[in-house]
Amino acid sequence: xxxxxxxxxSAPNFAHPRFSLTHEKDHCLATFHADLDMETLIGLxxxxxxSLRLIEKPLLVDLQAVQFLDSSGVGLxxxxxxHTQAHHLAIAFCGAQPQPxxxxxxxxxxxxxxxxxxxxxxxxxLLTRT
Amino acid sequence: xxxxxxxxPCPPGFAFRAADVRQELGPFLRRHVTPELVLKLELxxxxxxxxxxRHSEAAASALLVDFVTYDGRLYCRIRDDGVPFHxxxxxxxxxxxxxxxxPLWQEEHLGLKILRLLWPGTMYRARGHGEYxxxxxxxxxxxxxxxxxxxxxxxxxxxxxxxxxxxxx
Numbered sequence: 001x002x003x004x005x006x007x008x009x010s011a012p013n014f015a016h017p018r019f020s021l022t023h024e025k026d027h028c029l030a031t032f033h034a035d036l037d038m039e040t041l042i043g044l045x046x047x048x049x050x051s052l053r054l055i056e057k058p059l060l061v062d063l064q065a066v067q068f069l070d071s072s073g074v075g076l077x078x079x080x081x082x083h084t085q086a087h088h089l090a091i092a093f094c095g096a097q098p099q100p101x102x103x104x105x106x107x108x109x110x111x112x113x114x115x116x117x118x119x120x121x122x123x124x125x126l127l128t129r130t
Numbered sequence: 131x132x133x134x135x136x137x138x139p140c141p142p143g144f145a146f147r148a149a150d151v152r153q154e155l156g157p158f159l160r161r162h163v164t165p166e167l168v169l170k171l172e173l174x175x176x177x178x179x180x181x182x183x184r185h186s187e188a189a190a191s192a193l194l195v196d197f198v199t200y201d202g203r204l205y206c207r208i209r210d211d212g213v214p215f216h217x218x219x220x221x222x223x224x225x226x227x228x229x230x231x232x233p234l235w236q237e238e239h240l241g242l243k244i245l246r247l248l249w250p251g252t253m254y255r256a257r258g259h260g261e262y263x264x265x266x267x268x269x270x271x272x273x274x275x276x277x278x279x280x281x282x283x284x285x286x287x288x289x290x291x292x293x294x295x296x297x298x299x
Contacts, residue, residue, distance in 0.1 A: 038180040039148055068152065070176055071240035078235050102169055107240070108233035 014051040018044060021051045026127060028055045030080065031062040036073030036100070045076065052083050058130045059084050060122055064095030069103045077104075081113055090129045094122035148179045155195060162197065167274065170248050171206055177241040178208055178266055181215070198267075204274055205253075205267040214256030214264055222246065222254065 014021040018034040030052075034040050041048075061080060066073075077093070084091040094116045096104065104110040116122035152172060159168045175195060192211045197204060215221075225239060225246040237243055245252065251269030256262075 035149065037148065037176070068149075068172075068176075070173065070180065071244055072180070074235055074240060099169060099172075103173065106244070107235040109235040112233070112235075 011054040011056065014047070016044060016047065019048055021048075021055075023054075023057070026130075027058045027060055027123065029060050029062065031064075032066050034065060035068040036063070036066045036076065037068055037070040038072035041072055041076060048076065049079065052080060055083060055089070056087065058090040058126045059092075060119070060126055061091065061093045062095055062119055063093055063097070063100055064119075066100050067097055069100035073100075074103065074107050074109065077109060077113075081109065090126050092116060092122040092126045094119045148176050151179050151193065152176060158195070163270075163274070167270065171268070174245055174248055174268060175206075175208055177245055179210075181241055197270075200267070203251075203272075204270045206270060208266045208268070209263060211263050213262050214258050215254075218254055218256070222252075 011023045013023060018032065018040055020029075020031050020033065022029045022031075059080060061077065063069075069077075081091055083089075092114050093104070093110070095118070096115050101110070101115060104113075104115060114122075114125065116125060152175075155175060156168070156172065159171055163171065179193065194207075194209045196207050198207050199205075221239065221242055225242040227234075227237070227243060227247070231237070234240065234243060234247070245268075249268040253267040253269075255265045255267075
């Protein structure tokens with residue numbers, strides 16, 4: 001786990017084998033690189049939460065690599081949504097596989113956060129909304 | 131009830147990861163129930179296993195999943211040899227959401243609420259004092275059938291299998 005400073009922006013990026021957060025010029029990109037469940041988040045969630053507090057731009061959450069999402073993962077995605085709501089920022093999910101997509105629908109989160117198949121499509125929509 | 135088939139070994143001890151359970155369980159479920167039920171059962175069993183890890187005082191070393199017919203209804207039965215959940219009935223009652231409740235994702239104890247939402251006819255049995263075990267019976271929707279065979283299937287082999295098999299649930 002390490003935090004690197006992107007010279008073009010003020011907030012530091014966050015990089016971990018299971019999760020990364022990069023601060024781009026006009027948005028932030030949160031990418032999960034593994035399943036999003038209780039086990040994956042052990043020891044990592046506090047670090048993710050800390051990095052989320054630095055988000056000040058529209059947030060794109062890439063779920064392409066997530067094959068399985070459980071209630072702990074939903075909790076973290078809900079936290080991301082709440083952060084963007086509190087700071088009046090747009091948010092979108094992209095690349096959701098069938099299981100995560102079904103769970104997001106089951107818990108109702110996808111009625112609040114739009115889910116796009118492709119990252120580019122999601123980014124366009126996110127920036128347009130912004 | 132009788133376990134008629136036994137297959138994939140799980141990692142020894144409750145050191146098994148929920149991800150390993152899913153990997154072993156997936157093919158079993160896909161062979162026996164519809165894709166829609168696979169998704170629900172996979173998530174539910176995962177939530178039970180991870181809750182066990184989180185709340186059991188002594189972790190389970192064994193897990194057994196099978197399908198059983200009980201009183202004319204089909205259940206997915208999940209048994210383990212961990213210490214019973216503390217005050218389960220209380221939490222189960224609290225997980226009963228009002229129809230007017232807000233979106234599910236906003237709530238605490240989401241894992242249990244998902245279980246209750248998906249399987250309102252769930253039964254939980256446990257035994258403490260010496261020979262521990264827990265058993266969840268998730269009632270499948272009426273009309274659902276298990277392919278091949280309607281009684282019991284496998285999963286796991288574990289160290290205390292005879293104990294679980296002997297538990298008359």
